[in-house]
Amino acid sequence: MSQPDLHHNFTPGPERLKAMLERMLLIRRTEEQLGADSRSGELPGNVHLCAGQEAIAVAVCDHLSDDDYVGSTHRGHGHFLAKGGSAKSLIAEVHGKSSGACGGLGGSMHVTDLSKGMIGANGIVGGGIGLAAGAALSAQVAGQGQVAVAFFGDGASSQGILSEVMNIAVLWKLPLLLVCEYNGYSEFSASATVNAGEIADRARAFGMPTEVIDGNDLEAVWAVAAVAIDRARKGEGPSFIEAKTYRLRGHLEAEDGFLQAPYRSEDEIDQWRTRDPIPRLAQRLVELSALTATDIEALEANVAAEVKDALQFAHESEPPGMERVLSSVFVDQRP
């Protein structure tokens, strides 16, 4: 079966690229703060950081408005910020404060901002895929040209729900983009030991347009997502992107506490550091003469100020009270 190609020479232009660089920086610095807070014992729970993977979330979400939907994973801070969520509400949530995105009731694995179309990080691997497909169904029924994106990992690709959703999405021509963030690991298992064949081939088997791309190349992600999302908006059905990337941090920040031996080499991590999407995009903008060293400093300063404010906001906020819990179980009904 011939499948439409997702490649076009669309480019975002330097101003948009700069904005995306700033978004990636915001994700990176916000997560560095949360990582430090986790290691110092200041956070109530665990965090899974996405450092190194930011380009995928940012480039895909650049094509979305607040009316479009994103379903995410346990590693969802980047998706949350890329979809327009604020660093304040993210940091406050992960610190368990009432001013957080979910009032401190959800935590890191559940950061959600429905006002921005971010339908949630998810503690159940594969859970977000079903939710995003459902949001795509809702969008199709509403008929306003909205789309939904599901981000999920290479490990999640072996959950049955992905195959089930791919089948339904193709049959029903759902306005859905499936984005596999292939970072090479499923917790502590190398992807090749838990995923047979190529993940993208699974999508191809259902007859959907599928591309495998360098997920650390923001422009490449942006270009492919532009076509896929345009197709979805026009009612042409789902697409699949497998974006190769790498997480530069651990599976979770606390992992050194229980690991008996390393599961990946320092060499490998160093290799991928050289392919970090953030300096890569900065370099590209410098080459395009669209960015100077002073501009980069200014971006860094903006982001640092935003993270600092957000952290202070979290520190000054109150933890949630029981009333918030009791009013958050049902609508207009006590538990």
Next chain:
Amino acid sequence: MVKMRLTQAINAAYFEEMERNERIVLFGEDVEVSMFGDTRGLHAKFGSKRVRNTPISESAMTGMAVGAAMAGTPTICHLMFSNFALTGFDGIANQAAKLRLMTGGQARLPVTFVAAIGAGTSTGAQHSDTPYPMFMNLGGINIAVPATPADAKGLMKSALRGFNPTIFLLPRVRGATAGEVSEDPDFLVPYGKASVLQEGTDITIVAIGSCVNHAVRAAKALKEDGVSVELIDPRTLVPLDTDTIVASVRKTGRLVVADEARDRCSAASHIAAVVGDEAFSSLRAPIKRVTAPNIPMPYAPALERALLPDPEKIVAAAMLTMAG
């Protein structure tokens, strides 16, 4: 006797039984790394034929575990957090719990599902459940909820020597607690036999899983107030040793049940119902349940603490019962 933690005791049980019966296999996500520590070292010892990391595919894992067991291979299926038993629920609920009856007693199902339960470390609502009430309602699967390292070892060894499907739930927060454990290779703890941790005359406290530790502390505090507590840990919820519980209540006339599950259709409410039926005339006060409220667990630590059973709540319930 040797002192070890609960997860180490389970580890020792796997080692001993897998050595004893070389047909036993174990699989699960990242069981080689072993986040909780209970499967540590098994792969090095028994190799990839018998110990396997699986993909994240719980529906396949539980179904395959049941099929392997039916085909004669005793199988340990490690599900990590009990919430992931829910993505693999078909294998447990529709298959394991039903197949022996549906096959007219033909099938033997030596399958043991292992999963961690409980809240208390701000893991959020999808990693904090205590779902044994759901399993209690399935009809055909045994449930172990050990609270001490010795019981953990003995109950695991019994499950691995038996031919009935079992879900073995380890209280996650108590996994680090140490206790004395027998080194006898045939040390087994039977299913359906409660452990009486302390005899007493004024009130019976039945405590399950993470609540056992709380109840021990509550009993100490109550003793200082002159209340003599009989403390019972059922250890297995299916089968449930109602005889021991009912006999105790006939003696004391009072019952508090402490259970970390949500109150609605909890183990506590089931035990209360059975005692209401069988020891009604001995009761000198209404039965009290110390459970979690009927809501998902919030993330913020103060809320989590406020919602979970603790020694103070058990003491308060006991005092109310004593006043009744």
